[in-house]
Amino acid sequence: MTAIPASIRWLVESRANGRCEYCLLPAAVSFFPHEVDHIVALKHGGKTDPQNLAYACWRCNRFKGTDLGSFDPETGxxxxxxxxxxQTWAEHFQLQGDRVNGLTPEGRTTVHLLQLNSGERMAERQRAAANRVDDDL
Structure with a gap:
């Protein structure tokens, strides 16, 4: 695991407005702290550079792992x-109530691989909405 300097961690977190860049869960309602994710993993040649880093909740980061892609559940x-x-989140996903819908192959694949609509994930979004932590949820 590569050490990420505190200044880069702060940049990644502030750029994401304190929420996961994959599922939009605010860090304020997450049971575990959010993490800095290498979008392209080091083992695939990714760099520890702000352009290759995303702020991710622990669930998204664990489900994503070092994967770069998978199979679109709609087309195969x-x-x-x-x-x-x-990419822009709103071009690939739509939030309907507590459910995240993938609008594109990338969106559908991400929803599927990161299990964005599991019971736990939907409960997190309900809790975030109930606590009014983020108007976007």
């Missing part, structure tokens, strides 16, 4: 995962 074709440095 290979798709890369959503990349928060190169």
């Amino acid at each position: 074709g290979f798709s890369f995962l959503f990349n928060p440095r190169e």
Whole structure:
């Protein structure tokens, strides 16, 4: 594991407005602290550079691991995962109540691989909405 300097951690967290860049869960309601994720893992040649780092909740980071992509559950074709440095969340996902819907192959693949609609994930979004931590949820 590569040590990420505190200044870069702060930049990644502030750029994400304190919420996971994959599922949008605010860090304030997460049971475990959010983490800095290498979008392209070091083992795939990714760098510890702000352009390759995302702020991720522990669930998203664990489910993503070092994966770069998977299979779109709708088409069965290979798709890369959503990349928060190169893509816009609202173009790939839609929040309907407590459920995240993938709108594109990248969105659907990310929803599936990161298990964004598991019972625990939906309960987290309900708790965030009830606590009014983030108006976007």
